[in-house]
Amino acid sequence: xxxxxxxxxxxxxxxxxRLEDDGTITIGISDHAQQALGDLVFAEVPxxxxxVAAGEACAVVESVKAASDVYSPVGGEIVxxxxxxGGQPELINQDPYGAGWLMRIRPDDKSQFAALLDAAAYEAxxxxxxx
Amino acid sequence: xxxxxxxxxxxxxxxAAIGAPGTEALFDEIxxxxxxxxxxxxxxxxxxxxxGRLMAERAAQDGRPLNFIGAGAYEHHVPSAVxxxxxxxxxxxAYTPYQAEASQGTLxxxxxxxxxxxxxxxxxxxxxxxxDGATALGEACLMxxxxxxxxxxxxxxxxxxxxxxxxDVAKAVAGNQRLAFELLGYDDRGGHTPAADLERYxxxxxxxxxxxxxxxxxxxxxxxxxxxRAHEMGMLVIxxxxxxxLALLKPPGEWGARGADIVCGEGQPLGVPLSSGxxxxxxxxxxxxxIRQMPGRIIGRTVDLDGKPGYTLTLQAREQHIRRSxxxxxxxxxxxxxxxxxxxxxxxxxxRGLAQVAATCMxxxxxxxxxxxxxxGVRVAFDRPRFHEAxxxxxxxxxxxxxxxxxxxxxxGFDATADYPALGNVLLVCATETRTxxxxxxxxxxxxxxxxxxxxxxxx
Numbered sequence: 001x002x003x004x005x006x007x008x009x010x011x012x013x014x015x016x017x018r019l020e021d022d023g024t025i026t027i028g029i030s031d032h033a034q035q036a037l038g039d040l041v042f043a044e045v046p047x048x049x050x051x052v053a054a055g056e057a058c059a060v061v062e063s064v065k066a067a068s069d070v071y072s073p074v075g076g077e078i079v080x081x082x083x084x085x086g087g088q089p090e091l092i093n094q095d096p097y098g099a100g101w102l103m104r105i106r107p108d109d110k111s112q113f114a115a116l117l118d119a120a121a122y123e124a125x126x127x128x129x130x131x
Numbered sequence: 132x133x134x135x136x137x138x139x140x141x142x143x144x145x146x147a148a149i150g151a152p153g154t155e156a157l158f159d160e161i162x163x164x165x166x167x168x169x170x171x172x173x174x175x176x177x178x179x180x181x182x183g184r185l186m187a188e189r190a191a192q193d194g195r196p197l198n199f200i201g202a203g204a205y206e207h208h209v210p211s212a213v214x215x216x217x218x219x220x221x222x223x224x225a226y227t228p229y230q231a232e233a234s235q236g237t238l239x240x241x242x243x244x245x246x247x248x249x250x251x252x253x254x255x256x257x258x259x260x261x262x263d264g265a266t267a268l269g270e271a272c273l274m275x276x277x278x279x280x281x282x283x284x285x286x287x288x289x290x291x292x293x294x295x296x297x298x299d300v301a302k303a304v305a306g307n308q309r310l311a312f313e314l315l316g317y318d319d320r321g322g323h324t325p326a327a328d329l330e331r332y333x334x335x336x337x338x339x340x341x342x343x344x345x346x347x348x349x350x351x352x353x354x355x356x357x358x359x360r361a362h363e364m365g366m367l368v369i370x371x372x373x374x375x376x377l378a379l380l381k382p383p384g385e386w387g388a389r390g391a392d393i394v395c396g397e398g399q400p401l402g403v404p405l406s407s408g409x410x411x412x413x414x415x416x417x418x419x420x421x422i423r424q425m426p427g428r429i430i431g432r433t434v435d436l437d438g439k440p441g442y443t444l445t446l447q448a449r450e451q452h453i454r455r456s457x458x459x460x461x462x463x464x465x466x467x468x469x470x471x472x473x474x475x476x477x478x479x480x481x482x483r484g485l486a487q488v489a490a491t492c493m494x495x496x497x498x499x500x501x502x503x504x505x506x507x508g509v510r511v512a513f514d515r516p517r518f519h520e521a522x523x524x525x526x527x528x529x530x531x532x533x534x535x536x537x538x539x540x541x542x543x544g545f546d547a548t549a550d551y552p553a554l555g556n557v558l559l560v561c562a563t564e565t566r567t568x569x570x571x572x573x574x575x576x577x578x579x580x581x582x583x584x585x586x587x588x589x590x591x
Contacts, residue, residue, distance in 0.1 A: 044423070
């Protein structure tokens with residue numbers, strides 16, 4: 001079973017989002033997503049300063065099996081992206097909710113974060129997907 | 132002997148198994164009005180003997196003219212072994228096989244080809260080829276826009292001294308994908324693209340500069356200065372090169388302080404006959420940091436479970452069977468058969484052989500230009516160093532002169548007047564290693580007679 005931390009919000013497309021103390025939102029892909037993709041070999045993260053809309057494809061994760069777009073859960077400005085993934089994309093497999101984060105965004109509208117799935121709703125979505 | 136493996140019995144059994152009354156019934160879901168019906172323009176079947184005769188007659192119409200035309204496709208000697216080997220059944224398939232890894236020999240050959248091209252251009256990695264040189268440039272421009280993530284403008288600078296057909300094709304391939312092409316002029320005396328002209332773009336967002344070496348006029352560009360200045364101004368550099376010239380000239384990977392970012396060009400001079408304009412193949416190489424933005428197939432070397440070396444398609448997430456509409460390209464094709472010829476050609480010539488070809492081309496074209504420039508009414512357009520082509524300015528329309536030469540069995544060059552009207556009556560001439568001193572003398576004597584009017588009757 002994949003882990004779904006209770007303090008995070010999620011999208012049905014398997015991104016997670018965490019509201020940080022400074023008001024920014026950190027984004028990555030869920031444990032379920034990294035398991036489904038298999039060994040990650042490459043991650044393309046957005047450059048700092050780029051503006052993205054909620055639901056916009058702004059990163060790509062590539063595994064030995066597939067390449068998938070990552071959608072931003074909220075609209076705003078990219079304030080940081082995880083440079084470590086350049087040399088170590090496997091961080092996403094090893095620690096999807098920690099060292100394997102993809103990008104950090106300063107949201108334009110915090111209510112978009114509140115509208116994301118909570119852990120229970122995401123788990124329900126995962127359960128529905130496997131049936 | 133049947134060339135189609137299914138016998139009438141096989142076909143009947145297969146149709147019976149799926150319950151279809153006949154082969155035609157397999158197409159019944161296509162509305163009748165969309166079917167083309169009988170092809171009335173196709174003549175009735177003919178025998179191999181008749182076709183052979185027809186083709187021989189058509190080929191004879193081309194004659195065997197003495198050729199001094201280049202302009203993007205070049206007549207080189209191709210050792211007989213090249214096409215004898217390419218025609219073997221194991222190679223004689225135009226595409227990468229769809230069960231790619233089942234064809235280790237084909238993959239190894241493509242891998243060797245990639246290694247040779249990367250080495251020749253001084254870059255880290257090569258793809259398994261593209262459709263032709265001009266479309267390779269179109270793909271390189273699209274690739275530069277993807278690779279240069281800081282640049283948002285998608286503005287690409289093309290020299291006027293770039294092959295005009297390449298300019299047309301790059302616009303056709305990439306022009307509808309929000310790319311904006313802008314032209315950079317050439318120096319009136321040298322025929323090169325002055326690096327100082329880049330200054331008017333200082334402070335602007337330009338994605339990439341295209342540099343052709345040698346350029347369409349045959350002139351050598353200041354590649355180091357152009358590359359350094361473009362990089363300093365935040366542009367990527369796309370090199371368009373003649374692979375034969377690289378045996379003598381500095382490879383694009385060593386241009387300026389950092390080298391070019393993407394290299395592309397026409398592979399025809401490496402073992403592919405002129406054959407009325409194609410098929411040829413395009414090549415593309417790049418540095419490792421941009422490899423995921425490169426279109427086309429890439430073959431990698433790996434080891435199997437037992438540790439034995441093997442070859443495989445790699446980095447396929449760039450490609451359309453995985454990334455669909457977000458693939459690096461949806462129209463690139465590789466030219467497996469021609470790449471096979473090029474790989475064998477390069478193997479037979481070796482680095483020294485290729486350098487000899489390049490040096491002989493330079494020597495013969497210099498001799499040609501010397502001989503022609505002595506003729507009244509003929510002068511050389513530009514004074515900078517050249518590789519194996521030169522632009523000549525004539526005192527009269529080029530068309531009539533070329534017709535008069537053609538009447539003597541000489542293809543005298545490419546009439547560039549329509550492409551460069553500001554330069555007057557301009558003729559682009561080329562001599563490769565296949566043109567002997569006697570050939571050059573034949574051309575010079577014929578042109579002298581035509582220009583001095585001693586052959587006025589035959590020219591008219």
